[in-house]
Amino acid sequence: MMSLEEISQKIQASAKRLLAEGRAEVVIGYRRGTTPLTVAPHFARTAEDCDQLVWSSFAKINLATYLPKYPGKVALVAKGCDARSAVGQVVENQVLRENLYIIGVACNGMVDVERILAGEPRPAFEATEDQATIKLSGEGWITSLAREEVLRRNCRVCVSRTPSATADEVIGDQTEPLSADDFADLKELAGRSPADKLAYFKGLVKECLRCYACRNACPLCYCPVCFVDETRPQWLGKSQDEMDTFTFHVLRAFHCAGRCTSCGACETACPMDIKLREFNRVLESEVQKDWQYTPGLTWDQKPPLTTYRPDDEAEFIK
Amino acid sequence: MHNPFLPYPVRIAMLRVETEDKNLRTFKFEFVNPGDEEKFAYMPGQFAELSVPGQGEIPIGIASSPTEKGSVMFTVNRVGQVSSYMHNMKEGDIMGLRGPLGHPYPLDTLEGKNIIIIAGGFAVTTLRSTIVWMLQPENRPKYGRITFVYGARTPGLLCFKDDWSEWQKRDDIDVHVTIDREAPGWSGKVGFVPAVTKEVCPPPENTAAIICGPPVMIKFTQPVLAEAGYSPDNIIMSLENRMKCGLGICGRCNVGPEYVCKDGPVFTLSQLNQLPREY
Amino acid sequence: MAEYIVKENALRAFFQALAQERRLLAPVRVGGKLQMAEARPEEVTLDYGNTHQSPKSAFFPQTERLMAFHKDTAQSDPFVYKPLGLDKITPTVLFGLRPCDAQGLAICDQVFQNDRFTDPYWKTKYESSIKIGLACDQPGPACFCTAVGGSPYGEAGLDALAAVKDAGLALKAITEAGAEFLKKLPGLESGAAESELAERRKAVESKMPGPLDQAKVAAGAILDIFNQPHWKDTADRCLNCGTCTFVCPTCHCFDIQDEQNDKGGVRMRNWDTCMSWLYTVHGTGHNPRPTKTERMRQRFLHKLKYIPLKQNGQSGCIGCGRCVTLCPVNIDIREVAKQMNG
Numbered sequence: 001m002m003s004l005e006e007i008s009q010k011i012q013a014s015a016k017r018l019l020a021e022g023r024a025e026v027v028i029g030y031r032r033g034t035t036p037l038t039v040a041p042h043f044a045r046t047a048e049d050c051d052q053l054v055w056s057s058f059a060k061i062n063l064a065t066y067l068p069k070y071p072g073k074v075a076l077v078a079k080g081c082d083a084r085s086a087v088g089q090v091v092e093n094q095v096l097r098e099n100l101y102i103i104g105v106a107c108n109g110m111v112d113v114e115r116i117l118a119g120e121p122r123p124a125f126e127a128t129e130d131q132a133t134i135k136l137s138g139e140g141w142i143t144s145l146a147r148e149e150v151l152r153r154n155c156r157v158c159v160s161r162t163p164s165a166t167a168d169e170v171i172g173d174q175t176e177p178l179s180a181d182d183f184a185d186l187k188e189l190a191g192r193s194p195a196d197k198l199a200y201f202k203g204l205v206k207e208c209l210r211c212y213a214c215r216n217a218c219p220l221c222y223c224p225v226c227f228v229d230e231t232r233p234q235w236l237g238k239s240q241d242e243m244d245t246f247t248f249h250v251l252r253a254f255h256c257a258g259r260c261t262s263c264g265a266c267e268t269a270c271p272m273d274i275k276l277r278e279f280n281r282v283l284e285s286e287v288q289k290d291w292q293y294t295p296g297l298t299w300d301q302k303p304p305l306t307t308y309r310p311d312d313e314a315e316f317i318k
Numbered sequence: 319m320h321n322p323f324l325p326y327p328v329r330i331a332m333l334r335v336e337t338e339d340k341n342l343r344t345f346k347f348e349f350v351n352p353g354d355e356e357k358f359a360y361m362p363g364q365f366a367e368l369s370v371p372g373q374g375e376i377p378i379g380i381a382s383s384p385t386e387k388g389s390v391m392f393t394v395n396r397v398g399q400v401s402s403y404m405h406n407m408k409e410g411d412i413m414g415l416r417g418p419l420g421h422p423y424p425l426d427t428l429e430g431k432n433i434i435i436i437a438g439g440f441a442v443t444t445l446r447s448t449i450v451w452m453l454q455p456e457n458r459p460k461y462g463r464i465t466f467v468y469g470a471r472t473p474g475l476l477c478f479k480d481d482w483s484e485w486q487k488r489d490d491i492d493v494h495v496t497i498d499r500e501a502p503g504w505s506g507k508v509g510f511v512p513a514v515t516k517e518v519c520p521p522p523e524n525t526a527a528i529i530c531g532p533p534v535m536i537k538f539t540q541p542v543l544a545e546a547g548y549s550p551d552n553i554i555m556s557l558e559n560r561m562k563c564g565l566g567i568c569g570r571c572n573v574g575p576e577y578v579c580k581d582g583p584v585f586t587l588s589q590l591n592q593l594p595r596e597y
Numbered sequence: 598m599a600e601y602i603v604k605e606n607a608l609r610a611f612f613q614a615l616a617q618e619r620r621l622l623a624p625v626r627v628g629g630k631l632q633m634a635e636a637r638p639e640e641v642t643l644d645y646g647n648t649h650q651s652p653k654s655a656f657f658p659q660t661e662r663l664m665a666f667h668k669d670t671a672q673s674d675p676f677v678y679k680p681l682g683l684d685k686i687t688p689t690v691l692f693g694l695r696p697c698d699a700q701g702l703a704i705c706d707q708v709f710q711n712d713r714f715t716d717p718y719w720k721t722k723y724e725s726s727i728k729i730g731l732a733c734d735q736p737g738p739a740c741f742c743t744a745v746g747g748s749p750y751g752e753a754g755l756d757a758l759a760a761v762k763d764a765g766l767a768l769k770a771i772t773e774a775g776a777e778f779l780k781k782l783p784g785l786e787s788g789a790a791e792s793e794l795a796e797r798r799k800a801v802e803s804k805m806p807g808p809l810d811q812a813k814v815a816a817g818a819i820l821d822i823f824n825q826p827h828w829k830d831t832a833d834r835c836l837n838c839g840t841c842t843f844v845c846p847t848c849h850c851f852d853i854q855d856e857q858n859d860k861g862g863v864r865m866r867n868w869d870t871c872m873s874w875l876y877t878v879h880g881t882g883h884n885p886r887p888t889k890t891e892r893m894r895q896r897f898l899h900k901l902k903y904i905p906l907k908q909n910g911q912s913g914c915i916g917c918g919r920c921v922t923l924c925p926v927n928i929d930i931r932e933v934a935k936q937m938n939g
Contacts, residue, residue: 033927034929034931035739035921035922035929041833042834043830060925066834122735123646123735123736123737125738206628207627207628209659209868211838211839211840211843212838212839213838213925216836216838217838225874229873229874232399234399237854237856239660239854240659240867241660268925269836269925271844272628273629319683319717319721320717321717322715323717327676327677350677370855371666371678371857371864372855372861372862373855374854397881411676412677413676414678533883559879560877560878562851562852563851563853565711566708566713567711568853568869569849570869570871570876570877572895572899572903574823574898575819580712580713580714592818596877596886596891596895597885
């Protein structure tokens, strides 16, 4: 398997080439972070900047978030889910295809940093990684974790680890798609009473701070003014009122229905580690059932809920 | 302990439509509880939060002078939720008044100086307060020449017509009211505020300017004063920013380290020259 | 000042005594996270890095009802706001505040009780509370209190300071209020703590980062720092998500909102964030901080330039590292501070 260093070098070489050829004005990728288990999004504009580009298992944020309204030509270092989101943005006319170059990277899944840290009470001052192992160390201790064991939940059901169908180039050994989310847990949930379901979803967002980091990290949330920020009329109260908070999450999930690529950026950004994807998964399962549609895999298919066809089912209109 | 978040209950004693576009309404409030008027002791240039129960609050400059006892006056532009709601309120309705907030114009340090007061549009409110205060017999001798330049787009958009037409008759203030373009029935000055300022501003020696108006007016008036020799220390301005608490606590209205609500809204141009233009 | 030793077998009794005297807030698990929250004596832990969120909500809750009115014209004072919550302040003791957070609260106190106004909702809670710190022996990778003028054994903003000693506590009073409170606590045994605390302080500090040089930031003109070119680069990756502001112990901004129904209404305040577009937008639509670059810059200038200017050089960042750890895009205030001083 190609090592992380080799992948990083290839990303750097591609980035330099794209900048030199004028194919891109900026390459958006990752560089090493300042604390263990982190990487920082990196905007490379010069060959020197490109030397800092790295590939890592900690690349949990979705870089496509930066694309809408970004002026000029951009090359995006993309995992499968990032590429799907970028394709979705092109399909939704938020990004011009000719301004976008996708450097696809064969992804083996990202690791769940919050879970790793929660399981290790000692302060870790360093983390190293390869394609199989994460090594954590602190004052007088070192521990190894098998990468596969600490993958993020969404990465375990990823249907597009390598964006070969849409990327302009692919770096790394082709990784095979995993079996898609079977939503088994949702079937159990579906059998519960409406009151139980409501309690379940309200319980999920009990700790919500209303910071909207989920929204800001989401590549689908590009509205110029979000409905929670509208003031005339003001649709929602601003307090920690349970119903207002819940309404925000439900409405956001509906806005993302049939568009969400399960990248998990919302959960990553959430300072309270709320399992936000649960809202989206319910709607994803519905979209898949009714339209057999998976977003972001092709350049020509529009999300079912944003399209109209004369033969759309209309029986619900009385 | 005094609770600066708690508004004094007030009754709308008088309201009138101020301008022909009906976007400006002037409200006179009387305090419901005896004693509150004394607690609300203010000076020209300060503002208050107009507080409508259930709707919210808006920071508005005080248009009356503390010498006009018995009520406090504000002119409110219809822009947001609270101001729109207020435009549908009636005389006799109860609402709240919280303040006074901010610092007044430095009327004491201006003593002995000539003053030119430059206003545009409805930003004239706190300057009306200032002029009424300065023209009081006990205050007028403290100042030299007083010049007042006031402009609006059309005659119908000029506020406080009764006041400035009275002032025009006096010989202890030079009043120059101007509109942007010729209009039927208007026999006064025509021209933009900066041009009129250039024409009438007194020499800079021992003179201070107080300016309040829309950004574009301020932008073009500043160079006129600079060219006339006014030092930035003698140009006094009043800023606006989005505010909530009015107490220098909730953040948001800061310009550099200064809170417009608590440390302003009155600043000299030399102070502002050291600060980011985040207003 | 008084010094005490709480032996391991006396710990439970100590926490029980705290909880009997006052409402006890201490680090406990809430929804899977360690938080400063109401705690039963048996739940209190001594083994933690720091609470997930800052303890500011003890005095400045995220949502706080300030006043209420009714619309019933048959009753007195319809449509007149009356204050809420000021007449029934529960006496509270906080145990286990980290010194960085206590310093953060002290910085907030200067804002809530500034040169012109006193916020009664803050003051009544903050000043009536007893704050017992727990010194930090295991600073984490994002901890840098020592870089911004603090110490893992710092005393600012605390009434008493404890350190873990032989699985029990070494404890000393710092303020009169703290001494008074501890004196009355049943079952507390006197014992020499001061020298132990001083020695340990040195040892832990020596493992921590040295001072972050902010001399040029302190001496520089506001506009020069405001106009530095690096802001745009850092803002590139900022999501403007506001996580940093929500978890920061010195971020104190709030929004005031009214809510009503047909019978009456309340006025409340909610935490707000300078990362939000809505935070500064004028009624006219003009926004003095129109893009994420200006908004992000504001936060760093506030922490590292404006607060020091207003609070005698005290850094507005107390080095707790929460924003560093929780920023989804790894914007590290230590790096920004270096750029500002660069």
